Amino acid sequence: MTTATRRPTEASENPFALSHLDALEAESVHIFREVAGEFERPVILFSGGKDSIVMLHLALKAFAPAPVPFALLHVDTGHNFPEVLAYRDRVVAEHGLRLHVASVQEFIDAGRLRERPDGTRNPLQTVPLLDAIESHRFDAVFGGGRRDEEKARAKERVFSLRDEFGAWDPRRQRPELWALYNGRHAPGEHVRVFPLSNWTELDVWQYVEREGIELPAIYYAHEREVFARDGMWLTAGEWGGPKETERVEKRLIRYRTVGDMSCTGAVDSGAATNADIIAEIAASRLTERGATRADDKLSEAAMEDRKREGYF
Incomplete structure (x- = not known):
């Protein structure tokens, strides 16, 4: 009987090879540090959702033992789940972070936004978000978007340039060869940054399990x-x-x-x-x-x- 030949695993071929989660983590950490070196006033969008939680965990790792050098920003629709808001506030207090909250309800009360007939406020987040970016002069905004979520997000680069109105133009996408990121932007423009761009939903959950991250x-x-x-x-x-x-x-x-x-x-x-x-x-x-x-x-x-x- 002939013994079947088994193909060597990646680890046996190269004992120093990173696992796929280690590779994703290293890429994300590199992105955080790149932004810290290129921009003056970055901010992390943090809602208390799993992707923003993983993103914050990576930022804490990227700069440990120093504190995260960025503030957090949450666009609160007023219709968020109470459990998630409680988690958000607990994490902010635990790590001594600065949290800015842009309230959709405040914009509605001020007459700057109108309720939709269907009651959905998700599309109403854009104006408070852009107002917060402008008023705080944020030049880089981290988001937890991933390419596997939706086809429009699949088109976007890790560094996504936004014009002076916060708009995204697919034709202005810049090449990102060899993990080289171009953060140049004109006055009034800013860059959206996606450290989890190459992650999948499954990657996120496997990382949560490996790192013991509370959700x-x-x-x-x-x-x-x-x-x-x-x-x-x-x-x-x-x-x-x-x-x-x-x-x-x-x-x-x-x-x-x-x-x-x-x-x-x-x-x-x-x-x-x-x-x-x-x-x-x-x-x-x-x-x-x-x-x-x-x-x-x-x-x-x-x-x-x-x-x-x-x-x-």
């Missing part, structure tokens, strides 16, 4: 009162749901992504641990936004249209 409990299976709308399970709230014809029921669910309660759907799931979620995602054929974000279903180019207006 809001909303990401894990729990019983919750929800109602069905447009093929998604939504949480009832003051934002306008449910309608008289929509029945509230208690289900075992979890959230794959976290945003405005009015457009972020839950999925039926019994995944209560990181290992369970990793197995669930590995078997899924839908992206997290494709499965759970109503604001991306408004049109084929919904995300790209918002990005051209200044959205993240």
Whole structure:
């Protein structure tokens, strides 16, 4: 009997080779340090969602033992999940970070924005975001967007130039060969930076498991009162749901992504641990936004249209 020849693993071929998570982490850390060296007033968008949590974890690693040299910015729609806001405030206090909050509700109260008929405030974040960037003179804004989330985000570079109105023009994308990032921008312009651009949802969860990162409990299976709308399970709230014809029921669910309660759907799931979620995602054929974000279903180019207006 002939013994089958087994192909050597990457580690046996090169004992110094990085794992795929180590390689992604090293790339992200490099991006954070590159921005710290190139820009004067960077800021990290932090919502308390899993991607922004991983991004902050990487920033803490990049500059340890020194503190993170950037402030945090959260665009609060007023319809955020209470569990996520509580987590946000706890993390900010724990690490002694500076948090700026741009409130959609304040802009509505001031007459600068109007409520949408559907109650969704996610598209209303653009004006408060651009106002905060201008008033604080931020020249680089970190976001947790990943290329696997949505096709418009797949088009964007790690360093994404925005014009003086905060708008994104795909034709102004710059080449990023050999991990060389061009941060040049004219007065009034700024750069959006995506340290997780090359990560996938599965990578994020594997990294959360490896690093032992705490996430809001909303990401894990729990019983919750929800109602069905447009093929998604939504949480009832003051934002306008449910309608008289929509029945509230208690289900075992979890959230794959976290945003405005009015457009972020839950999925039926019994995944209560990181290992369970990793197995669930590995078997899924839908992206997290494709499965759970109503604001991306408004049109084929919904995300790209918002990005051209200044959205993240």
